Amino acid sequence: MKKLLTLEINxxxxxxxxxxxxxxxxxxxxxxxxxxxxxxxxxxxxGACTVLIDGRPTLSCLTLAVACTGKSITTxxxxxxxxxxxxxxxAFIDKGAIQCGYCTPxxxxxxxxxxxxxxxxxxxxxxxxxxxxxxxxxGYVKIIEAVKHAAETMAKEAK
Amino acid sequence: xxxxxxxxxxPASLREFExxxxxxxxxxxxxxxxTDLFVLIKERLLAPRLLIDISDLPExxxxxxxxxxxxxxxxxxxxxxxxxxxxxxxxxxxxxxxxANLGSNQVRWMATMAGNVCHASPAAExxxxxxxxxxxxxxxTPGGERTLPISEFFLAYRKTALQAGEYLKAFRLPxxxxxxxxxxxxxxxxxxxxxxxxxxxxxxxxxADGVTVSDIRLAMGSVGxxxxxxxxxxxxxxxxxxxxxxxxxxxxxVAEEATPIDDMRASAAYRNRVIGVxxxxxxxxxxxxxxxxxxxx
Numbered sequence: 001m002k003k004l005l006t007l008e009i010n011x012x013x014x015x016x017x018x019x020x021x022x023x024x025x026x027x028x029x030x031x032x033x034x035x036x037x038x039x040x041x042x043x044x045x046x047g048a049c050t051v052l053i054d055g056r057p058t059l060s061c062l063t064l065a066v067a068c069t070g071k072s073i074t075t076x077x078x079x080x081x082x083x084x085x086x087x088x089x090x091a092f093i094d095k096g097a098i099q100c101g102y103c104t105p106x107x108x109x110x111x112x113x114x115x116x117x118x119x120x121x122x123x124x125x126x127x128x129x130x131x132x133x134x135x136x137x138x139g140y141v142k143i144i145e146a147v148k149h150a151a152e153t154m155a156k157e158a159k
Numbered sequence: 160x161x162x163x164x165x166x167x168x169x170p171a172s173l174r175e176f177e178x179x180x181x182x183x184x185x186x187x188x189x190x191x192x193x194t195d196l197f198v199l200i201k202e203r204l205l206a207p208r209l210l211i212d213i214s215d216l217p218e219x220x221x222x223x224x225x226x227x228x229x230x231x232x233x234x235x236x237x238x239x240x241x242x243x244x245x246x247x248x249x250x251x252x253x254x255x256x257x258x259a260n261l262g263s264n265q266v267r268w269m270a271t272m273a274g275n276v277c278h279a280s281p282a283a284e285x286x287x288x289x290x291x292x293x294x295x296x297x298x299x300t301p302g303g304e305r306t307l308p309i310s311e312f313f314l315a316y317r318k319t320a321l322q323a324g325e326y327l328k329a330f331r332l333p334x335x336x337x338x339x340x341x342x343x344x345x346x347x348x349x350x351x352x353x354x355x356x357x358x359x360x361x362x363x364x365x366x367a368d369g370v371t372v373s374d375i376r377l378a379m380g381s382v383g384x385x386x387x388x389x390x391x392x393x394x395x396x397x398x399x400x401x402x403x404x405x406x407x408x409x410x411x412x413v414a415e416e417a418t419p420i421d422d423m424r425a426s427a428a429y430r431n432r433v434i435g436v437x438x439x440x441x442x443x444x445x446x447x448x449x450x451x452x453x454x455x456x
Binding site for chain 1: 164165166167169190194197201202210212214259262263264265266268269349351352
């Protein structure tokens with residue numbers, strides 16, 4: 001039997017009717033229609049489905065939608081302010097850290113969570129923070145550069 | 160849609176959880192983080208009728224320290240919280256290290272140590288450290304609770320000592336005595352999301368003379384159907400003096416008590432060779448920590 005619930009995604013409230021066995025990634029993509037969140041392996045290994053829940057990087061393929069009521073969900077669509085990209089998004093473009101793009105939303109959200117906790121991470125800390133996000137194009141060097149660049153940009157902006 | 164549909168309940172209090180679990184425990188599973196549970200459900204290895212979500216129960220969250228009782232970690236505490244906890248870093252640094260090596264950042268923010276332990280995989284990251292610490296488990300029973308040393312918890316491959324209607328409520332790590340330390344050693348193919356090909360928790364305690372081994376625990380993972388201690392070796396090592404003879408006996412002892420198999424992650428022969436190396440490295444790490452503690456005192 002479907003349950004009626006309210007999800008807060010990117011500051012907006014969505015009323016959705018879902019079966020208790022529905023995973024958050026499917027509700028975000030199919031019901032709400034935000035297709036920036038990608039579905040990769042479906043078992044938590046690849047990180048493509050990463051969203052932020054109350055600021056914490058979370059695998060939406062292993063999270064029930066019904067368990068997310070009362071929580072604040074951020075998807076890749078929620079990072080930019082209007083047409084102005086988030087510094088992490090801009091850094092990924094500027095440093096060529098995007099190839100096929102499939103891992104990018106998850107990479108950017110994991111990076112955002114990392115920088116919120118640790119504004120100037122070392123290369124090792126970046127690797128540790130992003131280890132749950134796989135890039136099948138293997139573009140890791142540029143992704144790490146992009147996170148370093150984003151950290152510098154955000155530090156300047158904060159001044 | 161993978162797997163069978165299931166019902167979902169999210170009790171608002173521990174009391175509500177306990178009565179629901181008592182009533183529906185037979186065909187229900189506890190949902191804490193879901194990082195193991197949903198993989199099993201999606202792969203059709205489990206088909207519970209009901210999931211009981213305990214992830215936001217405040218009574219099951221938190222980490223505290225008492226000089227007499229030691230460190231208490233409630234079962235619903237996220238692995239990421241254990242990894243970052245100042246109390247854990249101070250009183251059980253090897254556990255903080257093991258927590259930081261579990262899964263990925265996303266998994267650590269979702270998963271709980273109770274899930275890692277109750278899943279009872281012989282390759283799990285946290286059980287070897289908990290065994291090395293001589294951890295006591297607080298188990299919620301219908302209408303009460305009981306405690307059990309973690310060394311009696313793992314009965315067989317993915318089988319634990321939890322009885323019907325029981326659940327893991329908290330971990331208690333007794334305070335470390337003077338001149339003692341715990342270390343964690345692991346071998347895996349990459350730094351995240353891998354299943355360890357070998358891991359080990361090591362506890363070393365020295366007598367007042369600083370050179371005699373008064374107590375030792377060597378807990379091995381991925382070398383048998385459960386994580387277990389090399390008890391025969393521990394007995395032989397107690398009373399020995401530190402030195403090359405002791406190190407060699409430790410390495411040879413764990414290799415003898417390990418019962419690894421060949422699988423996709425490593426061969427039995429490799430595991431047998433390397434487990435002794437992990438024991439030696441772990442003991443050296445313990446000695447270093449004990450030395451540091453003495454320097455401060």
